[in-house]
Amino acid sequence: MKYALRVLFILIQKEFKQIFRNRSLLPVIFVVPMLQLLILPLAATFEMKEIRMHVADLDCSPQSRALTERFAGSPFFRLVNVSQSYAAAGEDITGNRADMSLEIPPHFERDLSREGAAKVHLTVNAINSSAAALANAYSLSIIGGFHAQPSVPASPAGVAGLAEEQFWYNPRLDYPTYMVPGILVMLVAIIGLFLSSINMVREKEIGTMEQINVTPIRKYQLITGKFFPFWVFALIDATIGLLLARLVYGIPVAGSIALIYLLLVTFLLAILGVGLFFSAISRTQQQAMFMAWFFVMVFVLLSGLFTPVESMPGWARGFNTINPFAYGIKAVRMVMLKGSSFADVQREFYALLAYAAITLSLAVNRYKKTA
């Protein structure tokens, strides 16, 4: 037992020395993920600001101007043109000078005061469908609010045939809040996965693996010695990330910090197991890198980090039962943003625990001391 622990200690010590001596590795481990965490959440956003709008006002009444003013006053819209022609509005959208147009028909004010409701027409450039849906939703909420306004004399509140839109939970559509926890999980996973997947196979390429294989070292000792340093580095990364989330984005951890770490520790074990498994079955660093890259690419896209899982087809959602990113990102988001307790995330936790057990066993099993 004492001997086994000492061997483990010696292996881990050696890995740390090698990492600290590698001048190109340390910046990759610490600086790059942090830079990404500062850039990605701001870039990877669905938030719409300054939607370019063309208003074709064929009514030219005080009411139609009031509606136009409401759009102009909203931070989401910028009026690029006000005309009296539907055709001009269409041309602006076709020519990519406007993202959408609001067409106010003649007799808008008359219909509004007589019948208590009036129709307007919205045209949205839907090449980017999610952006279009969002622009549409913003517009509807402004139009709905206009109807509900008491300043419209003869219009009882909300009688218009328009649905009223409300954004629950995230009324300001603050995307960094939503993206930061997910991106944090993804970044520490990528660091852990790529470093662990090239580590063992690198020793195979250099030739030192053969020397290790002829020693009485145990397979589990080697695998533990290999994942432990990256586990530590990834958790340090996670800590810096949580601090950045707090200081830069003002996102405190709503739930328990200990629970966040429990989830991250388990999640990273699963990821490092995958990396070492790739390393064990590869002969060259290229092969291992390719497998790691493919794994990250597919599972991050399926995980719901960038696109909602709910809009995926059923078979694609089925993949997420074997997707550690899906469990990790979901659980960390829940604890960080909603303040979920262990009971709320236990399904994700146990799934990750099982994942870690399976991948680490596979790594130990596939690493062969005797060919």
Added chain:
Amino acid sequence: MNTVIHTHHLTKCFGTFTAVEDLSFKVARGEIFGFLGANGAGKTTAIRMLCGLLKPTSGAASVAGFNVFTQSEQIKRHIGYMCQRFSLYEDLTVAENIAFYGGIYGLSRKEIRLRSEQLYARIDLAHARHTLIRDLPLGWRQKLAFLSSLLHRPEIVFLDEPTSGVDPITRRQFWNLIYETAEEGITVFVTTHYMDEAEYCHRVLVMVAGRMAALDSPEALKRQYGATGMNEVFLALVRSEQP
């Protein structure tokens, strides 16, 4: 004769290619056993089977009293191995490499300190203990790799072409180390394709195309083939086996 390596019809096939065929020999304790052959003759395959790195296809073999089929991990406790490719970590210092390899064989801190001092004294390397391996000349690296494989005092040490690419003076020094090691009772199993080195061995086994072509002392082989040096013996053997 106190036998430490014993093989019986040992064979290794990779798919349809037979790398080593029907190898039977014994090696005695303290012997310097030369393993000769051209590139691709099966030397490395044979040595890897004996070290427990490769499972033989058929036959039988024991090393240090352990079966290569079933007890490869026990074998590993009792042998040292210096492979053809680089076995030291280039980004660690001399002292760190010694501490690492000593440590994974279970030596205590005290033993490691003691044995590294002995090692430095033996090849006059004390001044370079904090030098990274990558900054050490090749000859020093090879001598250090050899002595590192002896840190845990194995019964047998396997050297796979330890002197390839090394200058003649360092090769001479290296063979002095091999002699000293054999005198301590450690069996040295060494592969080479330098025929002058074959002369230094107690006995040599010549492999040609995966098969054993001859096994005897260099003197007896030279007498048998009427040759003045091992080079001629080797060429005669290769010609007779490959028409």
